[in-house]
Amino acid sequence: MGLLVDGRWQDKWYDTASQNGRFVRPPTQFRHRIGTDTGFPAEAGRYHLYVSYACPWAHRTLIYRELKGLRSAIGVSVVAPLMLENGWELADGADPVNDAAFLWEIYTKADPTYSGRVTVPVLWDKMRRTIVNNESSEIIRIFDADFGSLATGPTFRPKDREAEIDAWNDEIYDSVNNGVYRAGFATTQAAYEEAYGTLFATLDKLERHLRDHAFLLGDQVSEADWRLFTTLLRFDAVYHGHFKCNRARLIDFPELWDYTRALYRIPVVADTVRFDHIKQHYYGSHRTINPTGIVPLGPVVDFNHPTRRTPAFFD
Ligand SMILES: N[C@@H](CCC(=O)N[C@@H](CS)C(=O)NCC(=O)O)C(=O)O
Numbered sequence: 001m002g003l004l005v006d007g008r009w010q011d012k013w014y015d016t017a018s019q020n021g022r023f024v025r026p027p028t029q030f031r032h033r034i035g036t037d038t039g040f041p042a043e044a045g046r047y048h049l050y051v052s053y054a055c056p057w058a059h060r061t062l063i064y065r066e067l068k069g070l071r072s073a074i075g076v077s078v079v080a081p082l083m084l085e086n087g088w089e090l091a092d093g094a095d096p097v098n099d100a101a102f103l104w105e106i107y108t109k110a111d112p113t114y115s116g117r118v119t120v121p122v123l124w125d126k127m128r129r130t131i132v133n134n135e136s137s138e139i140i141r142i143f144d145a146d147f148g149s150l151a152t153g154p155t156f157r158p159k160d161r162e163a164e165i166d167a168w169n170d171e172i173y174d175s176v177n178n179g180v181y182r183a184g185f186a187t188t189q190a191a192y193e194e195a196y197g198t199l200f201a202t203l204d205k206l207e208r209h210l211r212d213h214a215f216l217l218g219d220q221v222s223e224a225d226w227r228l229f230t231t232l233l234r235f236d237a238v239y240h241g242h243f244k245c246n247r248a249r250l251i252d253f254p255e256l257w258d259y260t261r262a263l264y265r266i267p268v269v270a271d272t273v274r275f276d277h278i279k280q281h282y283y284g285s286h287r288t289i290n291p292t293g294i295v296p297l298g299p300v301v302d303f304n305h306p307t308r309r310t311p312a313f314f315d
Helices: 056-067 104-110 136-146 159-177 179-184 189-209 223-233 235-239 254-264 275-285
Strands: 003-005 008-010 047-051 075-078 122-125 130-133
Touching (some): 003 104, 056 223, 104 130, 159 189, 159 223, 179 189, 179 235, 189 254, 235 275
Antiparallel strands (some): 003 008, 047 122, 122 130
16 A cells, blocks of 8 residues: 655555544546547547456446446456555556556556555546546546447436435445445544444435435436445445444345345446455455455355346436
């Protein structure tokens, strides 16, 4: 675990000491869109995605690449599950575009003086040899809207539902998506309890909402669902134990559990899920939390179990 300072790699864990033990996620720095007026036109074969199968943020982009029919237009490199003193690493042959051994090389190619964390996902432009965007919430919107006729499939962010989607996103980002990290990376009891409290308060609220709504907006699956899904999917395998989010498991929430399976069972979504990478990454990489690096064998969770929800999609 480390970061770049003026283009040089430094092995450093997150600084929680200056924040009273709280984990504060730094803002993402490459924020371009694809379009005729952005300098990054939509073209098949031009862009490449760097992801980790372990990472819930990167996972969103892999799901969209499948559901928007962009698999042949956008290539993918998958980093190795463990993230240790060199940060994310790429095995031999994993990066046919830049032949990088470490993900930080992609960041210094884009900006030789880059300072900041080296995170997945990264959307890379092979033509201009730079990073288009490394913010998952924007990369999914790029895939949803910016590729024009190269993309197919439903939209997950219809214009007239944006306000509702954003309201769910804001609440869920802070308390759930980032909330599990705030609990897991806290280095004081108070910071951990604060994160744990807001996380389960939101999960209780979502459970109630899903009693009479199939998905967050109703019958149709939206961006807000995909953003929630990648965190819920990892809940019992890693957040419940490793991040101490253990008031209840996902499977103890009947609606959230049914909802997560309904999204998982949408064709091609399961192809983006790798629990071996997920468990190896979290339990193996965070040695301040799990010094032995031992990866638990359980739990046994059947995401293929039938659900009572039938997903519908916006046109
Ligand atoms: N805001 C970013 C966050 C991405 C992120 O934090 N990814 C994690 C993996 S789950 C990472 O690469 N962390 C490496 C680090 O912080 O050094 C996004 O949503 O795209």
